[in-house]
Amino acid sequence: MSRLITECIRESIKSVLHQLYPECPAAVPFTVDQTRERKHGDYATNLAFILSKKLRKPPQEIAEELLEALTSVFRGQAQLEVAGKGFINVFLEDVFLEPFLEEVLQEGDEYGTIAIGNGERVQVEFVSVNPTGPLHVGHGKCAAFGDSLAKILKRAGYTVEKEYYINDAGKQIDVLGLSLEARYRELLGKQAEIPSGGYYGEYLIGVARMLREERGDTLLEMEERDRNAFFRQYAVDKILLSIRGDLEDFRVTFDHWFSERTLYENGEVEGALDRLRDQQHTFEKDGALWLETTRWGDDKDRVLVRENGSPTYFTSDIAYHWNKWKRGFQRVIDVWGADHHGYIPRMRASMHALGLPENFLEIYIVQFVTLLRKGQPERMSTRQGEFIPLRNLIDEVGTDVARYYFLMRDPATHLEFDIEEAKKHSMDNPVYYVQYAHARIASVFREARKMGLDPERPLKTRYVFHGEREKELVKKAVYFPEIVRKSAQQGQPYLICNYLHDLAGAFHAFYNHHRILDQSEPERTAMRLRYCLAIRSVLRNGLSLLGITAPQTM
């Protein structure tokens, strides 16, 4: 389990706080964090500003009062100063960093594991694309995000399960079956037409070919009801198979694939309806059954059961989330494409109607991707067939690059993805920049072994930092657990990307300014090898949270 430097500093500050101001409540919400500028020290706290309101004294005065006590608490570990209008800056001594550096080396691949999740059971549901066509690039962004978020939450101490919800019921699937049937008939030289609102994509022709190969023309004689059911199921199975294959090549896997149809088959849709009726949140109008979602801020009430007696998609979705609750998850995360954001209010309302806790459902909205190719934007829409399959992107730029580009930004913002730029093997490309740092360390280790040196050998002396660059590098490396925490709390993998890029930069600078392997300076060489070992662990662990490889050579 990795320790957090900021927590360490906070604890020391808290002890002083109790001595000096016993009247203050235990939980004063002050922050300790890295400074933006070197001259402000390594860490700074805004404690004096926070206390100023309670104590009715100017921040600067309070900071001065605190300084003496703090200085003695941190003696030998750090130097302190009051600066600005009341900031207390912390300048760490080298010895302070030593145990944290040792921790990286000891924990290795486990470094960065923290315990904020307390084993809480969390489910992340993402992608969940209708099995009516292949995955496109926008789905790829959702896939990378959900997968990485799950990894990060796991690292932060949550018990995480990943799930894909298969929408294998409803009208769209009926239309899909009919579309496949039309393609099948075409292949057999029969008159056929794809129904309106149907699926014209070429992939269905491929599916139809497989079908012809397996069954010849025997399906034409089937009874209509059986035939429809058969085409539906066949289309869903084959398309799901290809979706699963694409996801695997994108290194995205799921713990569960949950079928919407089973909710109907097991009576869970009825069960959810009963529950909603019992809670008195439904009413009948125009022959349909409604949920009064406006009660919780939706702009309209929503239909649960149509006039013709069949439940809406909304209803099965409520049943699905009720099912998640019954499975014992304390929190569920839904990752949705931006086109579904209008769906949020009714979904939240339905959670209230079921009587579930306020924070049970968390929804992340992933904005669209604009693919650029030589300045030309390429739009995508599943319905019109003018989409770019995720498969093509993987084939063109590779999984590492695609995942990094999807993850390097807040998913709530529109992403510009320039394919030509992403293909360049140069410093334009942040993925390679980070991976190169890792490969470089591997290369240094290969050289070291040739010289008979073992980077894993523990140090016999104390660490000494030769210059600011070295210290800077180590300081950044041991900040990793902090980044894992922030990233988990905010649900933001991009913080990991930014951090890794920054750490790689610090390493490249270090590498260019210092000779690591120097036979005339064996002790310094040993220390630097230890730093490299630590950086390698952090780079590796960080990349693994993104689902990106850490190569030995490039």
Place this chain on the structure above:
RNA sequence: GCGCCCGUGGCUCAAUUGGAUAGAGCAACGGACUACGGAUCCGUAGGUUGGGGGUUCGACUCCUCCCGGGCGCGCCA
């Protein structure tokens, strides 16, 4: 029309969630050790944070009104 998201150097994005003089990478320009991988490093230039008003010790961040862009507003899923 209503709702949600977004607006930061020429381009793509940060800014520790209200903290100190708004930082990086591309692109531009100028440089780097006959040694560990030059896919690297060092430096220069570039800003009224879309605009106005407000809240306070302090605003890119919060409130309000405009402007511009994206998405949504089915008894579809």
